[in-house]
Amino acid sequence: RSRLSDRSAWPGWLRPRRATVLVDSVLLGGVRALRSRRRCWRVGIIGRPALMVRIAEQELRQRGQRVARLVVVGLGYNSLWERGRRRYGLWARRFDGEARRLLRTLRALGARQVVWVTLREPTPQTVPPQARGELGQYSWYFPYVNERLRRLDRRRDDLVLADWARASARPGLTYDSIHLNATGASLMARTIWEAVSRAARHQESPA
Numbered sequence: 001r002s003r004l005s006d007r008s009a010w011p012g013w014l015r016p017r018r019a020t021v022l023v024d025s026v027l028l029g030g031v032r033a034l035r036s037r038r039r040c041w042r043v044g045i046i047g048r049p050a051l052m053v054r055i056a057e058q059e060l061r062q063r064g065q066r067v068a069r070l071v072v073v074g075l076g077y078n079s080l081w082e083r084g085r086r087r088y089g090l091w092a093r094r095f096d097g098e099a100r101r102l103l104r105t106l107r108a109l110g111a112r113q114v115v116w117v118t119l120r121e122p123t124p125q126t127v128p129p130q131a132r133g134e135l136g137q138y139s140w141y142f143p144y145v146n147e148r149l150r151r152l153d154r155r156r157d158d159l160v161l162a163d164w165a166r167a168s169a170r171p172g173l174t175y176d177s178i179h180l181n182a183t184g185a186s187l188m189a190r191t192i193w194e195a196v197s198r199a200a201r202h203q204e205s206p207a
Helices: 031-036 053-063 088-108 129-134 139-154 182-203
Strands: 018-023 042-047 070-074 113-117 159-162
Touching (some): 088 139, 139 159
Parallel strands (some): 018 042
């Protein structure tokens, strides 16, 4: 049985009740909900719309600013691929390398646990009618990113996924194909904190 009600059982990265959140425009829309679900936490935000994994890593490394032991990563929508899985191996290796470098830099800056939010995979059934024209523009590669994140998750003990791809597979969560409305922001926040709790339960100190 979980002992997380006992703070002495918490893993070290959870005890300070602090988190750093790396965002692009999608998770940026969920920040208020993320904070409101854990009012006793200090949640710092780093990022901006259209932020790429590679650029986030470079800026963090150059800045050298410490991050919380718990880091939530909401990046990957702004990445480079070719349609129809053309040269998929090349782009996958590039994405994997950028993701590993980001995790390495985060660890050097103080992170001990990372929660990476998977990408929504929008469909005509899950987006508002006015957003269906967006589906052929860029969301075609979101499953590619999720493939790489799941592979990365299988290979690392310091990473868990917040499965937004699964949680968001329903209508009524966004005002376009990916950007959150209030309902979506609330659900994303819940999805992230559930992933945090899952990681903590897995690592909690024995009685």
